Amino acid sequence: MRSPFRPADRPDPAILDDHKPLLSAIERRKLLRGGLSLGALSMLTGCDVKRSESVQSALLAISSLNDGVQAWLFDPTKLAPTYPASQVLRPPKFNAYYDVIDVKPVDLASWKLELSGLIANRKPWTLPELAALPQTDMIIKHICVEGWDYIGEWSGVRLSTFLKRIGADLKARYVAFKTADDYPSSIDMATALHSQTILALDYAGETITDPFGFPLRLRMSTKLGYKNPKWITAMEVTNTYRGGYWEKQGFPWFAGL
Ligand SMILES: Nc1nc2c(c(=O)[nH]1)N[C@H]1C(S)=C(S)[C@@H](COP(=O)(O)O)O[C@H]1N2
Numbered sequence: 001m002r003s004p005f006r007p008a009d010r011p012d013p014a015i016l017d018d019h020k021p022l023l024s025a026i027e028r029r030k031l032l033r034g035g036l037s038l039g040a041l042s043m044l045t046g047c048d049v050k051r052s053e054s055v056q057s058a059l060l061a062i063s064s065l066n067d068g069v070q071a072w073l074f075d076p077t078k079l080a081p082t083y084p085a086s087q088v089l090r091p092p093k094f095n096a097y098y099d100v101i102d103v104k105p106v107d108l109a110s111w112k113l114e115l116s117g118l119i120a121n122r123k124p125w126t127l128p129e130l131a132a133l134p135q136t137d138m139i140i141k142h143i144c145v146e147g148w149d150y151i152g153e154w155s156g157v158r159l160s161t162f163l164k165r166i167g168a169d170l171k172a173r174y175v176a177f178k179t180a181d182d183y184p185s186s187i188d189m190a191t192a193l194h195s196q197t198i199l200a201l202d203y204a205g206e207t208i209t210d211p212f213g214f215p216l217r218l219r220m221s222t223k224l225g226y227k228n229p230k231w232i233t234a235m236e237v238t239n240t241y242r243g244g245y246w247e248k249q250g251f252p253w254f255a256g257l
Pocket residue numbers: 092093094095096097098142143144145179180181183211212225226227228229230231
């Protein structure tokens with residue numbers, strides 16, 4: 001199990017120098033920006049980056065992911081493939097920037113989805129209100145930049161449906177999210193309006209459980225795992241770039257192209 005990066009364990013930055021060619025090959029293909037820290041690599045890959053070989057395997061996983069990128073990934077105008085229900089993984093695979101035992105469940109009694117920015121009706125939403133909107137279902141592949149994936153069935157409200165319902169300015173550039181675990185995230189409006197971008201309430205026909213983002217998370221078919229915030233508490237429609245947790249540590253905002 002991965003554990004949060006502790007400053008006391010901070011590895012020797014010179015280790016990255018051993019892998020300059022691989023790093024620059026990855027950077028050239030825009031999967032990573034310059035300045036990726038070993039701490040970020042450690043947290044994202046769960047590898048022991050103190051050892052040079054582990055750094056290499058983490059970088060290779062990122063590099064081979066980029067080699068295998070499909071035309072639909074990162075393209076807000078294309079539909080991603082969907083899969084039969086028989087392939088759905090139960091329970092899904094967990095990942096966060098900390099261990100699963102450190103997940104702090106969201107208390108539904110006080111939870112609301114707060115709205116701000118370029119939205120006509122900014123009243124907060126409760127879970128029953130979201131559940132009363134038209135629901136949609138999709139079985140898609142979750143792809144993590146670490147090099148693992150799984151097929152999952154997500155249901156909830158299409159983000160496009162919700163944005164229209166609240167009177168959001170659909171010409172704005174970004175939709176940004178805040179979460180209960182302080183993992184900010186933001187996406188472009190084209191991706192927000194993609195038909196396979198949903199505010200998910202359920203996984204495999206059941207309410208999403210705590211580790212996977214109860215009560216509300218974003219699920220998109222055209223973005224890597226880290227662009228899909230769990231435990232959403234607030235949403236903003238804005239023309240101001242807000243970035244996100246991993247983006248601030250060197251990962252590309254668009255997660256690819
Ligand atoms: N709030 C929050 N959302 C998050 C993360 C996180 O640490 N906090 N980790 C991201 C990463 S890197 C991945 S791969 C997916 C994992 O989602 P899963 O646990 O449902 O598979 O959640 C993403 N969303």
